[in-house]
Amino acid sequence: MDAPHKRYRAFISYSQRDKAIARRLHRALETYRIPAGVKASVGSDRALGRFFRDDDEMGASQSLGAALEGALDDSENLIVICSPAAAQSEWVDAEVRHFKRRGDARVFAVIADGEPNAGDSSRECFPPSLKVKIDADGNPTDQPDEPRAPDLRHEGMQRVRAQLAAGLLGLPFDELWRRDRRRALRNRLIAAVAGLGVVAVLGVTGYGWLAAQRASQDQAAQQAVALARAAAADGRIGEALDRLAPFLSYRTTKTAVEQPLRALLGWIPDPSAALQPSGIQAARLRDATVLLDPGREVYDVSDIGLALDRLIRSRDDRRLIAIGDQRVVVFDTATGQRTAQIDNAEVEWLGHAFEAPSGLIIVTGAILGPTNGSVWPYALSISADGKNVERQQIQAHMFWGSAVGVSPNCDALLLATEGDARAWQVETRAFAAAQLGEPAALPSFKAADDSDTSGVAGLAPHGTAFPTSDAFMGDAALNPFTAAGCTALGMDDGFTAGDQPLQGARVLSLDPGLVREGAERWTATTITPRDTPAPTDYTPTCTEAQPCPVIGGQTDQTFVRDDLPRGTFDTVGPPPAPRWSRRVDSAAATASADAPIYFEHRVFNSGHQLIVCRPKEGRDVCLSTSALGEDLYELPFLRSADGRYLFWPFGGAVYDLDTLQPLTASRAIPGSGGKHFDFEFDRPGLTLAHNGRLVSFFGDAAGSAGLEWTRTDDERASPRFGLLAQEEGESPLHTLASLGGRQYLAVRTDGVLVRLDAATGQEVWRMTAVGLGEIEDVQLNPERRHVL
Numbered sequence: 001m002d003a004p005h006k007r008y009r010a011f012i013s014y015s016q017r018d019k020a021i022a023r024r025l026h027r028a029l030e031t032y033r034i035p036a037g038v039k040a041s042v043g044s045d046r047a048l049g050r051f052f053r054d055d056d057e058m059g060a061s062q063s064l065g066a067a068l069e070g071a072l073d074d075s076e077n078l079i080v081i082c083s084p085a086a087a088q089s090e091w092v093d094a095e096v097r098h099f100k101r102r103g104d105a106r107v108f109a110v111i112a113d114g115e116p117n118a119g120d121s122s123r124e125c126f127p128p129s130l131k132v133k134i135d136a137d138g139n140p141t142d143q144p145d146e147p148r149a150p151d152l153r154h155e156g157m158q159r160v161r162a163q164l165a166a167g168l169l170g171l172p173f174d175e176l177w178r179r180d181r182r183r184a185l186r187n188r189l190i191a192a193v194a195g196l197g198v199v200a201v202l203g204v205t206g207y208g209w210l211a212a213q214r215a216s217q218d219q220a221a222q223q224a225v226a227l228a229r230a231a232a233a234d235g236r237i238g239e240a241l242d243r244l245a246p247f248l249s250y251r252t253t254k255t256a257v258e259q260p261l262r263a264l265l266g267w268i269p270d271p272s273a274a275l276q277p278s279g280i281q282a283a284r285l286r287d288a289t290v291l292l293d294p295g296r297e298v299y300d301v302s303d304i305g306l307a308l309d310r311l312i313r314s315r316d317d318r319r320l321i322a323i324g325d326q327r328v329v330v331f332d333t334a335t336g337q338r339t340a341q342i343d344n345a346e347v348e349w350l351g352h353a354f355e356a357p358s359g360l361i362i363v364t365g366a367i368l369g370p371t372n373g374s375v376w377p378y379a380l381s382i383s384a385d386g387k388n389v390e391r392q393q394i395q396a397h398m399f400w401g402s403a404v405g406v407s408p409n410c411d412a413l414l415l416a417t418e419g420d421a422r423a424w425q426v427e428t429r430a431f432a433a434a435q436l437g438e439p440a441a442l443p444s445f446k447a448a449d450d451s452d453t454s455g456v457a458g459l460a461p462h463g464t465a466f467p468t469s470d471a472f473m474g475d476a477a478l479n480p481f482t483a484a485g486c487t488a489l490g491m492d493d494g495f496t497a498g499d500q501p502l503q504g505a506r507v508l509s510l511d512p513g514l515v516r517e518g519a520e521r522w523t524a525t526t527i528t529p530r531d532t533p534a535p536t537d538y539t540p541t542c543t544e545a546q547p548c549p550v551i552g553g554q555t556d557q558t559f560v561r562d563d564l565p566r567g568t569f570d571t572v573g574p575p576p577a578p579r580w581s582r583r584v585d586s587a588a589a590t591a592s593a594d595a596p597i598y599f600e601h602r603v604f605n606s607g608h609q610l611i612v613c614r615p616k617e618g619r620d621v622c623l624s625t626s627a628l629g630e631d632l633y634e635l636p637f638l639r640s641a642d643g644r645y646l647f648w649p650f651g652g653a654v655y656d657l658d659t660l661q662p663l664t665a666s667r668a669i670p671g672s673g674g675k676h677f678d679f680e681f682d683r684p685g686l687t688l689a690h691n692g693r694l695v696s697f698f699g700d701a702a703g704s705a706g707l708e709w710t711r712t713d714d715e716r717a718s719p720r721f722g723l724l725a726q727e728e729g730e731s732p733l734h735t736l737a738s739l740g741g742r743q744y745l746a747v748r749t750d751g752v753l754v755r756l757d758a759a760t761g762q763e764v765w766r767m768t769a770v771g772l773g774e775i776e777d778v779q780l781n782p783e784r785r786h787v788l
Contacts (some may be wrong), residue, residue, distance in 0.1 A: 006074050006076045007050065007074040007075075008027075008049070008071065008074055008075040009029075009048050009049035009050060009077065009168060010051050010077040010079045010108070010168060011078050011095070011099065012052065012053045013078060013092050013096065013099075013742065014081035014444045015081075015088075015091075015092055016085075018086060022081055023053070024157065025110065026053045028161045029048055029161060029164065030048070030050065030051055032047070032161055034176075035182070035183045036107045036179075036183075037179060037682040038179055039174055040169045043477060045496060045497075047496065048168060052075060052302055053357045053771075054071070061431060069098060069507060072095060072099050075099070076106070077107070077108060078095070078096065078100075078105065078106070079107075079108045079109075080092065081110050081127050081658075082111045082114070082127070082149060083111075084121075084125055085113075087114065087121075087124045087125055087127050087633060089127070092653040093127040093128055093129050094129075096129040096130050096134075097129045097138045097139075097140075100134035101135070101136055101137070101138045105148050106167075108147060108164055108167055108168070109130060109147045109148070109154070110149060110164070111125055111149050112153070113153070114127060116149060117146075123566070128140065130145075131145065132144060133145040143743075144616070147226040159177065162177045163177075215289075217247070217252050217253050218252060218256070220247070220248045221253035222256065223258060227243050228243045228244050228617075244257045244260060253590075274693035278785075280292070280311060280320070280493075281293075282311060282493075282507045282508065283507065283508040284507050288328050289308060289507065290302075290430065291322060291331075293333065299320065299322070299331050301322045301329055301336075304322055304323070304324025304328070305325035305327060305668070306668075307324060307504055308494070309349065309494055309504055309569045311492075311493040311494055312353060312361070312493075313489065313642075314361060314489065315355055315487060315488075315490045316359075318333055318386065319333070319382060323363070324344075324668075325667060327341060327342070327344060328342050328349070328380065328389060330382055330387075330389055340382070340383075340388055340389040342390070344391075346666055347365050347366065347367055347391060348365050348367070348368060349363050349365035349380055350365050350473060350474050350495075351363070351364030351365050351366065351377075351472040351474045352470075352471050352479045352495075352497070353481075353487065353492055353495070354410075354482050354487060355486070355489055356408060356431035356486060357409065357411060357487070358384060358432060358433040359383075359385075360381055360383060360384060360431045360434075360435070360436070361489070362381055362413075362481075363381075365377075365379075366380055366398060366472050369607065369626050370607035370609045370626040373399075376393060376398065377468055377472035378391060378392065378393050378472070379391075379392050379413070379436060381436040383434045383435060383436070384574065392436055394468075394472070395439075396468050396470065398468055398473065399469055400450060400452065402415070402418065402455055402468045403452060403459045403465050403466065403468060404416075404456030404465065404466065404467075404468050404471055404472075405459050405699055406464055406481055406485070407462065408463050410431070410481075410484065410487075411430060412428045412429060412430045412431060412463075413429045413436065414427075414442075414453045414462050414463050414465065415428075415429070415439075417603070418450040418455065419522075420446050422448070422449065422450060423444060424445050424447055424454075424455060424458050424459075425441070426441070426459065426462065427440060427442060428440050445458040452467040452468070452469075455467075459485075464484035474495070476497065478497070493506065506592065538599050538614075538618035539561075539598060540559075540613040540614075540622065541620055542560050542613065542622070543561065547559060547560045548613055548621060548622045549619075550622050550624045551616075551621045551623070551660055552612075552622075552655065552661040552662060553623045553625035553662055557624060559611055571599065572598075573652075575597055575599045575637065575639055575646055575657065576638075576639050578640060578641045578642075578643065579678070580641065580737075580779055580781075580782075582787055587689070593676065596615060597612060597613070597614045598614065598622075599609075600610070600612075606624065607627060607650075608624040608627055608651075610625070610626070610648055610651065611623070611624055612657065612660060621660060622660065622664075623660040623661075625648075625653070625662070625666065626651075627650045627651035627666065639657075641679065641681070645657065645663070645686075647669070647677065647686055649677075652664075652666065652668055652669040653667070653669060654686055654709055655741055664708060664710075669686065670688070670690050670695075675691065675734065676688055677689070678744070679738065679785050680738045680740070681739060682740035682741065684709070685698035685699065687738060687758070689736050691725070692721060692724045694718040694736075694758045696711065696742075696758070697709040697710060698709055718759075719761030721746070721761075723746050723748060723752065723763075724746060731748050731774075732748070733746060733749075734747050734775045734778065735778040737778070737787075738784070740784065742758045742759045743755060743756065744758065745784075747775060748775070749775045749780050750768075750774065750775070751768055751770070752767075752768050753768070753787070754767075765777065
C-alpha cells in the first residue's frame with residue numbers, strides 16, 4: 001500500500017540566530033525548478049514542492065506543540081541548518097528527535113557555521129540527536145547516525161541547493177548539477193541577447209536627432225509616429241522602433257510615442273517565447289504593464305496593481321483575464337477591447353480554476369484573515385461572452401465543517417456546511433452562461449462529526465466532492481474540478497498548486513540595459529525578544545458590555561479588549577515614534593503627535609492584526625485591520641515626522657491617526673524589508689524602493705481626511721536606479737530617506753550614499769563613507785540637511 005502523501009517536501013529546522021540563512025535556503029528551495037530532461041517525481045511546474053519553516057522561538061519547555069509536531073509528521077524529510085547555536089538549541093534537538101522516531105525518517109544537514117564533532121562545545125555544529133539513531137519512543141541510542149553535511153560557507157547556496165534537491169528526489173547529483181549549470185548559462189545568454197536587442201532597438205539614432213533639428217519636438221514626434229506605423233504595416237518593425245525611440249527622452253514628446261511603442265513591442269522576438277505555448281507574454285516598460293500577443297494585440301493592464309498574479313485564457317481563445325494584486329480585467333482577444341473589470345476587495349485568487357460547459361469560467365480564492373477561523377472562500381465568475389465578471393462569497397468554513405464539489409455534468413457547484421447537532425445543509429449553484437446562479441437547497445444529511453471527511457462523504461451522492469481548502473486555497477496538487485470532469489482552461493500562468501501565496505505570472509522586463517536582479521537577494525535581520533510592554537496611560541474602555549465601534553479598516557464591527565496571552569512580538573501602547581524627528585510648527589500636527597492613542601499589534605498563527613484606538617467626540621473609537629504577511633520585524637511600522645500617518649508594511653497600507661481611516665487600499669503598497677521606505681518630507685505621501693525604482697503614493701497638498709493616497713499619472717515609478725536594484729555581490733540598500741522635492745537619500749550597508757532625483761532619474765551626487773564598516777543606523781537632522 002502506498003504511503004500517504006505528505007503536505008511538505010521537508011521541514012527546515014534551525015536556531016533563531018540562523019533565521020536569515022533559513023529564510024534564504026527556504027526561498028532557494030521553493031523557487032528551484034528541476035532542469036528539463038531530468039526525470040524526477042515532481043509536478044508539471046518542475047518545482048520541489050512546499051517546505052515548512054517556523055519563525056517562533058521555543059521557550060524553556062521542550063514541548064514542541066501540536067502545530068509543530070503536525071508539521072513534522074506531515075513532512076517527507078528533515079533539513080537541519082547546523083551551527084553552534086543549533087547544536088545548543090533545545091528546540092532544534094527536540095525537532096530532530098521527534099522526526100527521527102519514524103522508521104522512514106530521512107535527515108539532511110547543511111553546515112552554516114562551526115564544525116561537526118569539533119570536541120569544543122563553542123564550535124560544535126551538530127545537535128546531539130543528529131549524531132545518533134533515535135528509537136520509536138524518541139530516546140537516543142548508542143548507534144551512530146551522522147548525515148552527510150555540505151558546508152554552505154565553502155560550496156555556496158546554488159551548489160548546496162542542488163545537493164539537497166538531488167537527495168530529496170533520489171537523483172544523481174552530478175547529472176543534476178551539470179544540467180543545472182547548463183541551464184544557468186543558457187539563461188544568462190538569453191538575458192544578454194534580449195537586453196542587447198532592446199538596447200539596440202531603443203537606441204537614439206541619427207535619424208531622430210536630424211528630425212528633431214528640422215522641426216519642433218512635437219511635430220517631429222507626430223511625424224515619427226506616422227512613419228513608424230507605415231513601417232510596421234510593411235513588416236519593418238526595427239525601422240519603426242528606431243523612429244520612435246529618440247522621443248522617449250523628452251518630457252513633451254514621451255506621451256505621444258509611448259503608446260505606439262508599447263504596441264510595436266508586441267512583435268519583438270523573445271528568446272523565451274518558445275516556452276509560452278499560448279504566445280501571450282507579460283512585459284513591463286518602466287511602470288506600465290502590458291500583455292503582448294505577437295501579431296494580434298497589445299493590452300495595457302497597468303491599473304491591475306503592482307503585480308500580475310495570474311494570466312488566464314479561455315479554451316475558445318476569445319477571453320483573456322489578467323488578475324492583479326488589486327484588480328481583475330477581462331479582454332476580448334478578437335477586438336482587443338476591455339469588456340469587464342472588478343476590484344479584488346481583499347480577495348486573493350489563489351485557488352483552482354476551470355471552465356464550465358456553459359462557457360462560464362470560475363476562479364476560486366479567499367480572504368486570508370489572521371487565523372484559520374477568519375479565512376473566507378470566494379468565487380470569481382467570468383461570463384461566456386466576457387462582458388460580466390462577478391465576485392461572490394461562498395458561505396462555507398475553509399478548514400472545517402464544509403465540503404464542496406461539482407455535479408456529474410459540471411453544470412453546478414455543490415456545497416455542504418455543518419450546522420447544529422452535526423446536521424449538514426446542502427445547496428447547489430448553477431453554472432449559467434452569464435453568472436454563478438443563486439443557491440438552491442438540496443436534501444440535507446446527518447454525519448458522525450464535523451470533519452471534512454464527513455462532509456465529503458455526505459456530499460458524494462450529489463456529485464464529486466472534496467475539501468473546501470483543496471479547491472479555494474489551491475491545497476490539492478491536482479485540480480479537483482477538472483479531475484471531476486470539468487473543462488480545463490486554455491492557459492493559467494502564475495498558478496502554483498498547493499503553494500500560497502502565488503508566485504505571480506512571469507513578466508519580461510523591457511528596460512534598455514543589461515540589468516539583472518540577483519535571485520538570492522535577502523536581508524539579514526536580528527530579532528531580539530521583548531518583555532511584556534509596559535502599560536500605557538490611555539487604555540480604551542472596550543468591553544463586551546461596552547464595545548468600541550470600529551470606524552476605520554474593517555468597519556461595521558466593534559472591538560473588545562480581551563485577555564489572550566500576548567506573543568513575543570505583540571505591542572501594546574503608543575504607536576512608534578517617527579524614524580527621525582521634525583520641528584513641527586502646526587498646532588494641529590502637534591496635537592496629532594501628542595494625542596492619546598492605544599496601539600495593539602497581535603501576531604497569530606497565520607497572520608497579524610492591528611488595532612488602533614483613540615478618544616473621539618467623547619467616546620473611544622478604533623481602527624481594526626488584519627493581514628497575512630512576512631515577519632518584517634526589523635521595522636514593523638513607520639510613523640510620519642508630524643505624527644499623523646502610520647505605515648503598516650504587513651497590510652501594505654497607510655492610516656490617518658487623526659481620523660483612524662485608511663488612506664490606501666489594503667495591500668496597495670508592496671512589502672519592503674529593512675528601512676527601504678519613508679514618508680515625504682514636504683507633503684503627505686509615502687515613497688519606497690521597489691524592484692529598483694522609487695514608487696510614491698500621494699494625497700492632496702493638505703492631506704485632507706478621507707482622500708485616498710494613490711500613484712498619480714505624473715508621479716509613477718521612477719526610472720531604475722542601480723543602487724536600488726542590488727546586483728550579485730553588491731551590498732543591499734539600508735535606508736531610504738525623503739529630502740523633499742522628489743529627491744531622496746539612499747544609503748547602502750557598505751557606506752555608499754547617493755542623492756537621487758526621482759523626477760529626472762538622475763543621481764545628484766554619490767559618495768562613499770570610508771572606514772565606517774557596515775552601516776548599522778542612519779539618522780537625519782530635522783531639516784533633512786545633515787546625515788549621521
